[in-house]
Amino acid sequence: MKTEEHFNNILDDIISKIEDEKLLKDFFKNIGETITFGKQYSFLNILSILSQKEKAIYTEGFHTWRKKGRFPKKNTGIKIFAPVFKTIKKEDEEENEQEEQDEKKKLLLGFKLITVFDYTDTKGEKIQEIEEKIIKRNLYKKNAFGSPSETFEKTKKLMRYVIRQGYKLRFKDTGDAGGFTNGKEITIDKSFKKQSLAVLCHEYAHCKLHFNKKARSIDNIQKEVEAGIVSAIVIAKAGLNINKEAGYISFYAQQQDKEKKRKLIFEAFKFALPVAKEILTNI
């Protein structure tokens, strides 16, 4: 399969999920769990892996598994993107003394597809580090979560984190909005509800992505989908309902044609995933 075809398939797969609340919820939950418990991947490879194997936790190539004493089972490969570099010699334009290693520069030519295998699709010697990741993930799922008290704890943690990042928090009656921000101050509804976690994630995402000096010039649809994705990943992983977020994302994403939709989704995940990861590792 060609790289571009695979790339478009992934985006179309996500777009089809956007129309189905249940699929979307599972999808966001899986992203949250992969970010927290799985191997560290680029945002594109998280999407690529999850589109092929929802519960993947740790992938390696065939030869790496063999070296670790494990053997991939038949027909279990997962395609991921691997960067293709060209090594070029630096030309001596300036007369400064460079270290030898600086004379060669890597130029990114593009991406190719390579096949990797998830740990659970291989057999052989147990690898402690990965077994522990699986145990942690299973334990997390088994424990009661999504309870009001846990959500409350997580919300408080996120509040403290947001303040540590230099933002002000304000509580007042916000009506239907639930919250809003001007990039420096986040206002959330004074009635401390379950949705506060979602609202705080959403507004924090706006602050991080849409108000700083380097912020891209993008339209409101793009902004809302990005903030919606950050919020959906965090609260889906916390076991909370994402109906509101799902409705939000699909409402905004619906209004685009196919090519525009793909571009919107690609860009939105590219920027939303690091913020979701930042939140998840701090609450």
Ligand SMILES: [Zn+2]
């Ligand atoms: Zn918003």
